[in-house]
Amino acid sequence: MKISETEIKKILAKILKIKISKITDDFSMTSYPKWDSLNHLKLIIALEGKIGVSFKEKEVTQITSYKLIKLYLKKMGLKIL
Amino acid sequence: MKKINILISRNFTIEPLLDEIEEKLSKKFLKPNFLISGYEDSVNEFLNPKSKFYKFKPDLILLFFNIDAYFINQKIKKTDLEQQIIFRVIKENILSIVSNINKNFPIDIGICNFSNSLIKEDKKIQNSLNIFINKLCKKQTNYHLLNIEEVLSKIDYIKGQNLKYWKQSMYPFNLAQGSEVSNYLYKFIGAKNGKAHKLIILDADNTLWNGIIGENEIKDINVKKTGVEKNFYLFQKYLKELKENGIILGLCSKNNLSDIKKFFKAKQKKMPLSIKDFSNLKVNWQPKSENIKKMLKELNISSENSIFIDDSKFEILEVQNTLPNLDTLLVPKLNLRINSELLKIGNFDTSSTTDEDKKRTQLYQVEEQRNQKKTKFKSPQEYIKSLKIKLTIKKNVKKNIQRLSQMTLKTNQFNTSTLRLSEKKIMSYINDPGYLVVQCAAEDKFGDYGIIGLSIIKIQSLSRRAIVENSLFSCRALGRMIEEYFYQKIFNILKSKKFIDLDFIFIKTDKNRPAYEFFIKHNFNKKKYKNGNIIFSCDLEKKNLIKEKNIIRYN
Numbered sequence: 001m002k003i004s005e006t007e008i009k010k011i012l013a014k015i016l017k018i019k020i021s022k023i024t025d026d027f028s029m030t031s032y033p034k035w036d037s038l039n040h041l042k043l044i045i046a047l048e049g050k051i052g053v054s055f056k057e058k059e060v061t062q063i064t065s066y067k068l069i070k071l072y073l074k075k076m077g078l079k080i081l
Numbered sequence: 082m083k084k085i086n087i088l089i090s091r092n093f094t095i096e097p098l099l100d101e102i103e104e105k106l107s108k109k110f111l112k113p114n115f116l117i118s119g120y121e122d123s124v125n126e127f128l129n130p131k132s133k134f135y136k137f138k139p140d141l142i143l144l145f146f147n148i149d150a151y152f153i154n155q156k157i158k159k160t161d162l163e164q165q166i167i168f169r170v171i172k173e174n175i176l177s178i179v180s181n182i183n184k185n186f187p188i189d190i191g192i193c194n195f196s197n198s199l200i201k202e203d204k205k206i207q208n209s210l211n212i213f214i215n216k217l218c219k220k221q222t223n224y225h226l227l228n229i230e231e232v233l234s235k236i237d238y239i240k241g242q243n244l245k246y247w248k249q250s251m252y253p254f255n256l257a258q259g260s261e262v263s264n265y266l267y268k269f270i271g272a273k274n275g276k277a278h279k280l281i282i283l284d285a286d287n288t289l290w291n292g293i294i295g296e297n298e299i300k301d302i303n304v305k306k307t308g309v310e311k312n313f314y315l316f317q318k319y320l321k322e323l324k325e326n327g328i329i330l331g332l333c334s335k336n337n338l339s340d341i342k343k344f345f346k347a348k349q350k351k352m353p354l355s356i357k358d359f360s361n362l363k364v365n366w367q368p369k370s371e372n373i374k375k376m377l378k379e380l381n382i383s384s385e386n387s388i389f390i391d392d393s394k395f396e397i398l399e400v401q402n403t404l405p406n407l408d409t410l411l412v413p414k415l416n417l418r419i420n421s422e423l424l425k426i427g428n429f430d431t432s433s434t435t436d437e438d439k440k441r442t443q444l445y446q447v448e449e450q451r452n453q454k455k456t457k458f459k460s461p462q463e464y465i466k467s468l469k470i471k472l473t474i475k476k477n478v479k480k481n482i483q484r485l486s487q488m489t490l491k492t493n494q495f496n497t498s499t500l501r502l503s504e505k506k507i508m509s510y511i512n513d514p515g516y517l518v519v520q521c522a523a524e525d526k527f528g529d530y531g532i533i534g535l536s537i538i539k540i541q542s543l544s545r546r547a548i549v550e551n552s553l554f555s556c557r558a559l560g561r562m563i564e565e566y567f568y569q570k571i572f573n574i575l576k577s578k579k580f581i582d583l584d585f586i587f588i589k590t591d592k593n594r595p596a597y598e599f600f601i602k603h604n605f606n607k608k609k610y611k612n613g614n615i616i617f618s619c620d621l622e623k624k625n626l627i628k629e630k631n632i633i634r635y636n
Contacts, residue, residue, distance in 0.1 A: 015100075037250060038094070038096050038250070040250075041094065041096075041097060041246065041249060041250040041252055042096065042097045042100070044246075044249075045097050045246070045256060045259065048242075048256055049256050049260075054241070054242060055245075056245075057241075057244070057245045057248065057249075060245060060249050061249070
């Protein structure tokens with residue numbers, strides 16, 4: 001299965017209410033305070049719902065940056081364009 | 082966009098539900114403003130009149146409970162005695178919240194029942210609590226059971242996903258469940274703000290039956306209880322049930338009217354629906370968008386309170402282009418799952434069916450008869466006089482409260498303030514000596530209109546001034562001078578009580594232009610009021626709305 005970076009960024013941008021251009025590999029829970037635990041839950045739900053994947057319980061607490069989101073999606077066998 | 086303040090009291094995470102609700106409501110021109118309680122502070126907040134809950138001035142309150150949330154970090158296994166104690170403690174907790182709301186907020190309260198308990202022992206307590214909530218919601222007309230348990234009963238519980246979200250953030254729903262619960266809550270909020278569906282506009286061929294009248298023999302087109310046609314039969318049956326609960330059905334089909342009539346006659350004993358179940362027929366070869374626009378105008382129903390169902394993607398797109406606020410449903414192949422699709426999209430607020438609802442189709446059919454006669458008269462006055470309209474106007478009567486509340490929810494066009502009022506709120510006005518609640522019913526030679534008008538008037542005896550805080554008129558009775566005779570009667574009632582001035586508070590919306598035009602037409606004095614609103618006022622002694630007497634009679 002394939003997904004583009006823009007599609008992933010769009011999901012983040014909508015939930016975290018931020019411009020797509022601001023989302024880089026460094027973008028993380030620590031660099032962006034609005035990415036709190038509640039928005040993290042919304043983000044996980046949106047990623048799972050829109051992309052059709054299911055993160056493991058442990059992974060949910062580990063995917064705390066844009067870079068890590070991509071990494072875990074790749075681990076699930078997704079090709080990121 | 083109309084703003085609505087929604088107070089949410091909860092003991093678990095509900096935030097992921099709200100974005101979808103907000104998005105859907107915005108399509109209906111509603112902008113919700115949510116105030117969400119903490120996980121444990123609801124009782125205290127409701128007890129304290131200076132708390133943020135009170136400052137928020139909610140229009141609607143939603144209560145959410147989850148049994149597991151009461152026992153985070155506590156032992157899972159419970160004895161029978163412990164379960165009984167837990168049940169009593171939670172019940173008291175709910176009662177305390179609800180009784181405080183009831184004392185301080187005469188508004189609608191949606192009470193969600195318990196669902197999705199992860200722990201076996203907790204499920205027993207959950208069931209007992211749901212029986213209690215069910216009974217509680219029957220006690221007051223402004224308490225509404227939000228049956229989340231039933232909504233979730235139709236969706237698979239995905240243990241991994243549910244547990245993951247719960248452990249992470251105390252969010253009890255999985256993806257599919259969250260989406261269904263959001264949709265359910267959106268419909269409830271929409272219905273409480275006048276956005277429920279009133280009209281279903283149906284295509285005929287391959288929508289109501291399996292086949293095309295012009296292409297197949299009538300005998301070959303069937304609607305049966307079994308086989309391929311079963312879905313069509315069940316669909317018609319569901320539509321019939323909706324119609325009997327006050328939902329209007331309209332037929333919009335590219336066909337010859339005589340063929341459609343012939344078909345319904347031939348199948349009258351075999352199909353649940355008959356042609357008489359439709360309040361409006363648009364059967365011709367005109368574009369469907371044009372026909373639907375005409376139908377909406379004739380029935381005086383807004384496009385956002387209607388759904389259009391058709392099996393042709395082309396027709397759906399053609400209608401959507403012209404009427405973007407109209408909800409549409411493309412019929413699935415062979416009508417598979419059509420009922421559940423309609424249930425999902427349709428917002429049919431049939432929980433409190435009034436007498437007016439039950440006879441609504443008949444009311445619209447009688448209206449059609451009136452309209453047909455209209456052209457025979459030289460002047461509108463002559464036509465109105467021929468109808469032999471009689472008005473029954475009553476003040477502070479505790480009958481028909483359900484209908485009065487329903488009118489405040491559903492009436493948009495002739496509505497001076499568009500305040501949506503619960504039955505409890507209306508009752509509180511009736512019981513308040515500082516208010517006068519006037520209702521109006523009408524009948525004519527064709528039949529009964531039912532209750533069609535309401536005015537809620539604040540009376541200031543010292544200054545001899547009366548203020549109409551809310552006044553509305555059912556659109557089906559407009560333009561027949563009934564509104565003039567209704568208000569004139571109110572003027573007379575107030576004059577007899579020595580009142581001098583009367584003000585109407587007018588809150589402009591994108592829909593209530595007809596009410597605005599009425600006050601302009603009758604030369605009421607227009608003044609600016611707070612928050613950009615208007616006051617239309619008049620001197621009761623001088624004001625006379627009725628230029629020609631005896632066109633309408635009072636009972």
